Amino acid sequence: MLRRRATKGLTKFHCNFPIEISSFPSQKNQLYLLHPCRAIRLLTCSSRAPVLRSFANCGGFSFLFAPSHVTRLPPASGSLYRLGHRRRRMGGVFGALFGGGHRRPGGRAPPAARHRGLVQQPSAAAYDGGRRRAVISKKYSYIPDTFTSLDQVAAALRQQGLESSNLILGIDFTKSNEWTGKQSFGGQSLHRLGDTPNPYEQAISIIGKTLAPFDEDNLIPCFGFGDATTHDYNVFSFHHDNSPCHGFEEVLACYRKIVPHLRLSGPTSFAPIVEAAVDIVDRSGGQYHVLVIVADGQVTRSVDTGDSDLSPQEKRTVDSIVMASSYPLSIILVGVGDGPWEDMQKFDDKLPARDFDNFQFVNFTSIMARSTTAQQKESAFALAALMEVPIQYKATVELGILGRSTGNAKRVTPAPPPLPPAQRQPSLRRGSSNVNAGSARPAEPRDDQVCPICLTNAKDLAFGCGHMCCRECGESLTRCPICRQPIRSKLRLYSG
Template sequence: MSKEPSSSLSNTARATGSDTGSQAKGGSKLEKKQSIKQKYGFIPDNFSSLEQVTTALREAGLESSNLIVGIDFTKSNEWTGKVSFNNRSLHAIGDTPNPYEKAISIIGKTMAPFDEDNLIPCFGFGDGRFSPWKLNSNNVDSSFAPYDSSVELIFLFIYTATTHDQEVFSFHSDHSPCNGFEEVLACYKKIVPNSRLSGPTSYGPVIEAAIDIVEKSKGQYHVLLIIADGQVTRSVDTDDGEMSPQEEQTIKAIVDASSYPLSIILVGVGDGPWEDMKRFDDKIPAREFDNFQFVNFTAIMSKNATISEKETAFALAALMEIPFQYKAAVELGIIGIPNALTTLFCIPSICFYVLSHFFKWPLEKRRSMGQAKKIVPRPPPVPYSRRPVLDREPTHVSSPVLDERTQACPICLTKGKDLAFGCGHMTCRDCGSRVSNCPICRRPITSRIRLFA
């Protein structure tokens, strides 16, 4: 009788000990993961030469990397070169390379030794297009007198935004990657004349496109190079403690990307400002590792130094954190996905977890696989054709309509028009106060008139 309680206590002790051991093992894994996250939660800039960076990449085991390029085609490119690019559009194609061409070339020369296949997926975002818009003859009034009355269908090529802050377009219509940075530059130069700059600005779509590529590659390590002229769109109506929809979208995409072997480098070209991007670089919470690096291209290239020294300084700043980010991805166990497990819907859930346990994948990685948003890029802009110019505009034209006839600001495309220029065109007060030329007719702004509802 007296032994029963002892036996019971012994069994209880063994069970408790077993549970404690199990919890300790689980706790140990959690502690290890937290330790890794803390170790790579903020990565300082530790190198002083480009040779040190490339050596560190080799020592970290990075024998090859895959590059992805994203280019900003938002409207602010038209005026953010006022100081840094002689008041020209940052996308101006001419005898001298523009900031986008320079940044692409420098990174290309630096990263080429690490890109074995030399295939580079390229995307644009923030653009708009001229798209065909149909008018039936019964909706056409005397404004269309120059046309034959027997014509039943008229096509007008009217600007309609496409990617905005929601999508990306590929540099090739078949979504194939560019073969080397020479082709990246060649495609870029072909696309620019056919592009209509638009907005708002969000880096979310291009980051999501990069995540999709990483997942399709079976977890190979990638570097996403985003070249942009401005910060993520933030309306003046957004309170200090709040975020705009574009900021929320961008931050979510950066956090999601930290579950994948993907480093993000944002290269800022033009006059800025860049205060918010510095905040993005260092203060985004809840990431598996610090996967985002901001580099001020303009500040580096305006230094009093030789061209070679400035190019080296830029490449160093852009690639400074890559060795640590790669090591973080290795230690977190998010690099490499066995071929048999790449398509989740082909594997029953229980089999997937058994196989993933066999391959010793972290639970978080098992959950993240197959969860990437499937991205289908739009085709690149192409040359458009237009009918002869009409003597008068139609009076019964409805949406979609030209920029200057919409109620939204033609710059940010989010706020209403409440500021008029001397030329008669309008924008919102926030955007209108920052431009020196009308975004519609390009005339110098001589006067601004505030409008009240």
């Protein structure tokens, strides 16, 4: 915005940033033009040739001259300002700035104008844009929980202009789900299907009740990760054609159809589901999305990884979350099961600088364990999940990433959902083989013989509590990873 201020009989026009002039022109019709480049030029126009001098630490265009009548040049002229009279002289000034126009006697342009013209300097928009983005990123590097009711969150969403968004759902199918329900789900697998809903079914139902009203079209892309077909490098879609689910009723129906036919595996990494969500956002033209990940615990971490170090799965997860902050995407991690959730909080603290704070953790188990009514629990969950969304959406607007498609997102092709045995491919049926004769593969350990920590080696170390793991993972353990009891004795097992 252009502002005007009188200074010692002169008129100073400047925009965006104040400019300090160390000396004033002694003659009328002189013009000081400051350009925000690495080497700012101070131009003085007299009746003869313009003279260029260095002038630093200026953030915007500024014009200081005696006459007070100013008009804007058309966009083709660079959107500069010029005097209302003596336009030929001022035109010569601007011509000298951009490589032509006013000449010295003898026909040669001044060396400064010829070799150091402002037209060769970086643009003011690029300079100010980069600095503005850095300021905004610092402003939204940490988003505190400031709301105390769901009504306040809804009002803040409306105030920011976010009436609806788009939901993406990711479900954790890693093997740790078999033992992280010892306290919260009676020692059963968190994915166990029965007469009563399991924690994942509860979470999906409550997410549908509380967050679905904020979904624009009720079409929810749903993915699973961490099973024996995807491990830590891909996701599978809930539909064979990779189509979204129509409402959370269909999400639950697909979940119940898929669970009996999959094998829990690992290791745990959130990178595949985050990358799949970023791909959806980029393909949508930069529409605002909310990714909800329902998982039973932290990212896989090896026992020999130092406290200040990251495991390969943690590093890839961190990199994906940082990358996602360049897109209009909020990530909500909903924790089900026993935890431990302290490790998840430490992981959140390890996230480096991002364009904005795009990650929120919600302890679903803790909220559902409160001594309140079901409606109060659902409201508390919705509040915790949506707490940071209004500010996150505002950050995407101010950063200029909303409604923008970069075309640089990794293209993700989800695998099909696990099939029941009757629908498997013929090559997987008995009597067929996809390996060459004479190159038989060694038998892999059965699921009940695989180490529950690395999910690779066979169990060959038993604890006093009766649980087992492989010797490599169990050497430095002090507590059983399954029952959490202190390990008082270890017994090495040998197979004949």
